[in-house]
Amino acid sequence: MSDASNVVSRRSATHGFARERVQALLALAGVRVREGEGGGSQDDELVVHDGRLYGRLLSQGSLGLGEAYMDGWWDASPLDGVLARILGARLDRRVTGMAARLDGLRARWFNLQTRRRSREVGRRHYDLGNDLYRAMLGKRLVYSCGYWREADDLDAAQEAKLDLVCRKLGLRPGMRVLDIGCGWGEALKFACERYGVRGVGVTISAEQAAFARELCAGLPVEIRLQDYRDVDERFDRIFSIGMFEHVGHANYATFMDVMRRCLPDDGLCLLHTIGRNVSRRITDPWIARYIFPNSMLPSAVQVSEAVEGRFVIEDWHNFGTDYDRTLQAWRDNIEQAWERLPALYDARFRRMWRFYLAGSMASFRTRRAQLWQWVLSPHGVPGGYVAPR
Template identity: 40%
Template sequence: MADAALRLTSLAQELLGAPLPVRVRAWDGSESGPPGAPVLVVKHRRALRRLLWKPGELGLARAWVAGELDIEGDLYEALDLMAGLIWERGDGTGERVHPVRDPKLRAAARGLLRLAGPWPPPPPPPEEVRGRAGTRHSKRRDKAAISHHYDVGNDFYALVLGPSMVYSCAYWEDGGTLEDAQRDKLDLVCRKLALKEGDRLLDVGCGWGSMAIHAAREYGARVTGVTLSVEQAAFARKRIAEEGLTDRIEIRVQDYRDVRDGPYDAISSIGMAEHVGAVRYREYADDLYALLRPGGRLLNHQIARRPEKDESAYHVDEFIDAYVFPDGELAPLGRTLATLEEAGFEARDVEALREHYALTLRRWVANLEADWPGAVRMTSPGRARVWRLYMAASALSFEHNKIGVNQILAVRPEEDGASRLPLRARAWTADAGA
C-alpha cells in the first residue's frame, strides 16, 4: 500500500468537506498535508477501524489511548486545529449527518474502509470503563467511579500535581509557582468561609488532605474530611501525622450522604460536586444544608458547562465518561445556584476562575511530560496518554470559554434571616491585601 497518507488525507477531505488542517504521517512512512503544521501520526491501520466502528470522539480517543495515533509538534495547536474533526457533522439544518448514510459520501467511506484493513475492529483499550453495575449515582456505583479515577496511584498524582497535592483549580498571580497558586486557593477558601480557631469544618471530597491541613494548621479549625478513595485517605492520614495534626483532623472513607455528625460551622466542597450528578444534586444540597449550623457557610467550587439551547439534547462527553470521570456530569452555573437556593441556602458571592484553571492544567501537563517515563512506569502507557489528552483538551476548553469553574459562597441563614456577613462584599480579598 503505497502513499497511504495521501490516500487518507484525500478521503478525509471528501468526508469532511475541507482539507485536514494537520499534516499526516501514515504507517507506511508516507506524509501528506500542510508543511509546518503539527503532524498526526497514524501508526497503524487499526486506528481507522476504530473510527469506522465508533465515528467521532470515542473512536479517536480509543486510537489515541491505544497508541495508534500520536501528535508530533505542539499538542495544544494540534488539538485546536482538529477540534472540528468529527464524523457526525451538522448539515446546516440542525440535524446530524453520518457519512455512510449520506449518498454523496458513501464512496469516500468505502475507500476509507478499504484503507482501514480487515475487520473486526479491535477491542477498546483496557483503561476504558465497561460493565458499570448498579443505578447511576448510587453509593456503590459512585464508589467504583471514584476508585477508577483516583486510585490510579498516589505516586502518579504526586508527579502530576506537584508537592501541593491539590487536584483542583489553583488561584494564580503573575509570576507565581503552582505551589504558590494552590496555597493561595486554599487560603482563599478558608477566608471566604471565615474560619477561626475551633470551628468545625467538613471537607467533602477531601482528596489527599491539603485543604484539611491548611485549615487546621493556619486557622485552627477542627476538620473532618471525607473521600471515597482508599488510596487518598491513606495518603492524607500519613501527611496529617507528619504535620502533627492528628488531634485536629479526621479523615474518613465515607460517602457524604452518610455523614451524620453535624452541625458544622463551615463546609468546603472543592472539585467534588461534578461527581454528584443531576439526579442527586438536590439531595447533595439538602444534605449539606442540614449539616450546617444556622449562619454556617458553604464554599462550593465546581466546574460548569455552558447551557444548551435545548437542555434535553445535552450529551455527556464520550471520552471523559469512558476514560476519565465515569458518570461525571457538568451543570450550568445557573442551575447549580438555583438548586442551592431551593435547598434553603442564600448565595452571597460567585467568583469565576476560568482562566485560572487553564493555567493550572497547562502546568499539570508540563509536569506529566517532564517525567513521561516515570508516569508510564507508575500507571500504564494507556493511562498516561489518557491524562495527557484530557488535561490538554480541558485547558483549551477553559481558554475558549467552553466550560468554566466557579466558587459559590452560600450561607444557611439564621432563624431571623440574618447572614452575619460583612456589609461590604468580598471582605476576604481586602483582608488579603488584594
C-alpha cells in the same frame, strides 16, 4: 468483476469518503491533515499513522478520537493546540458517535451516581496510585484549579487557592469545618495550620483516605471513608473542592440538602467546581470510559436550581482560565516523571493521560468549561457579604 473485487472497491470508496469527510471537517477548525510519520510540529497539523482513523472518527466521534490516539493511530504536537482548534470549531457536536447517544439514554433513565456507582471513580481514578499524583500535582497534592492571580508557579497557585477558600469562608480559630471530597487532605491540613480550625474530611477513595490520615497526623482532623450523603452533624463552615463534578444532576438537590442540614443558620459553605455553559446529563464518552466514570459537569442553571430554596448565593467567582495554566503545569511535571514511575504506567497509559490533560486544557482555553466558586449562606449574611479576591 469478481465478488472480491467488488468488496475491495466498495471498501476503497468508503475509505475515500470518510477520508474526505474528516479532512473537510478538520479544515473548518483550521487543522491540516498529513499522512505519514512524526508527531506534527504546529498546532494546526494532525498526522495520521493509520488510515482506519477516518472511519473510526465518523462512527465513534470523540470516543474514537481519544481511543485512536491511545492506539497510536494519530499524533499532533502540541496536542492541546490541535484539540483546542477542534473544540473551538464545535466539531464534537457535528460528529457524536453511538456511545454518546447510548450514554444519553442511560442518563435519562438511570441515576448514574448512586452510592454503589459513586465508588467506581474512586477505584478507577483516584486509587491509580499516589506515585502518579505526587509526581504530577506538585508539592501540595491538590487535584483542582490553582489561583494564578499573583502566583508564578504551581505550588504558589495552589496555596493561593487554598487561602482564598479559607478567606472567603471567614475561618477563625476553633471553628469546625467539613471538607466534602477531601482528596489527599491538603485543604484541611492548610486550614488547620493557617487558620486554627478543626476538620472532618470525607472521601470515597481508600487510597486518598489512607494518605490524608498520614498527612494530617497530629492535627485536629478526622478523615472518613464515607459517602457525603451519610454526613449528618453540625459544622461552622463547609467546603467542597473539585468533588461536585462526580455528584450528577439527579443528586444535586440531595447534595445541597446535606450541606444545609450540616450548617447552622449563620454558617457559610463554598462550592468549588468545574462547570459547563449548557445543561447536559452526560459527560464526554471518552472521559467517562477512561478517566472519570459516571462524572458530569454541572451548568449554572443546574446549580442554581439545586440552590433555590436552600441557600442564598452570596458570591459567584469564575476563574476558569486559570485551569489551562494549572493543567500545563501538571503536564510538565508528569512528562518529566514518567521514567521514574512504575511500569504500571505503560506507553498506552501515558498516551491516555496526555490526551486527558490536553483535552482538558483545550476545554478551558476555548471557554467551553469554567471554574466556579460559589459562596452560599442559609439565609443571607446580615448587612451583606464582601468576597475577598
